Amino acid sequence: MANKKIVLLPKARKILVEVGENIKLARLRRKLSAEQVAERANIGRTTLYHIEKGDPGVSIGAYLQVMMVLRLGEDFLMLAKDDELGRKLQDAKLITKERAPKRNK
Template sequence: MAKVKIVLLPKTRRIIDEMGENIKLARLRRKLSSEQVAERANISRPTLVSIEKGKPSVSMGSYLSVLQVLGLEKDFLIVAKDDTLGRKLQDAGILVNERAAKRNDKNG
C-alpha cells in the first residue's frame, strides 16, 4: 500500500513544528534521553525523533503517549476546548439542514 503524503498549509506546518519543539524542550528539561522517553512511551526512537521534528505522519496516539510520559497529557484536552467560532455560529442560530424523512417505496 502506498504511503499517503500529508500536505499542510504553511501556518499549520509551523504549528506542528512548534509543538514538536515544545515536546523536545519538555523532555530536555526533565533530563530524559530520547531512548528513555521512547521506551516508556512504547514507541521507537525514530518515531520520537519524528514527533520532536513535528512530522504530521506520526499518529496522535504516539504524540499522546509521549505527552503522558512527560506528564503533559492533560495539555491534549486543551485542543479545541474554547471553540469561539463554533459558539458564535451556534449563537447566531445558523440552521443545519435536517435529513429528509425516509421514503416509503411500497407506494411507488
Template sequence: MNSKKALILPRYQKIFAGLGENIKLARKRRKLTAEQVAERAGIHRATLHRVEKGDPSVAIGIYFNVLKVLNLEKDFANLANDDKLGRKLQDLDLL
C-alpha cells in the same frame, strides 16, 4: 500499500514544528533521554525524533503517548476545548 502523505501548508507546518520543539524542550527539562521517552511511550527512537521535529504524519495517539510520558496529557485534553467560533455559529443559529 497506498501511503498518503499529509498535506500541510507551510504556515501550519510551523505549528507542528513548534509543538515538536516544545515536546523536545519538555523532555530535556525533565533530564530524560530520547531513548527513555521512546521506551516509556512504546515507540521507536526514530518515531520520537519525528515527533520532536513536528512531523504531521505521526499518529495523534503517538503524540498523546509522548505527552503522557512527560506528564503533559492535560495539555492534550485542552486541544479544541475553547471553540469560540463554533459557539458563535451555534448562537446565531438559535436566533
C-alpha cells in the same frame, strides 16, 4: 494500503513544528534521554525524533503517548477546548420562538 504523504498549509506546518519543539524542550527539562521517552511511550526512537520535528505523518496517538510520559497529558485536553468561533456560529443559528400574545380575560 499505500502511505499517503500529508500536505499541510504553511501555518499548520509551523504550529506542528512548534509543538514538536515544545515536546523536545519538555523532555530536555526533565533530563530524559530520547531512548528513555521512546521506551516508556512504547514507540521507536525514530518516531520520537519525527514527533520532535513536528512530522505530520506521525499518529496523534504517538504524540499523546509521549505527552503522557512527560506528564503533559492534561495539556492534550486543552486542544479545541475553547471553540469560540464554533459557539458564535451556533448562537447565530439559534432560533428564538416568538411568544404567544397574552390572552385578555
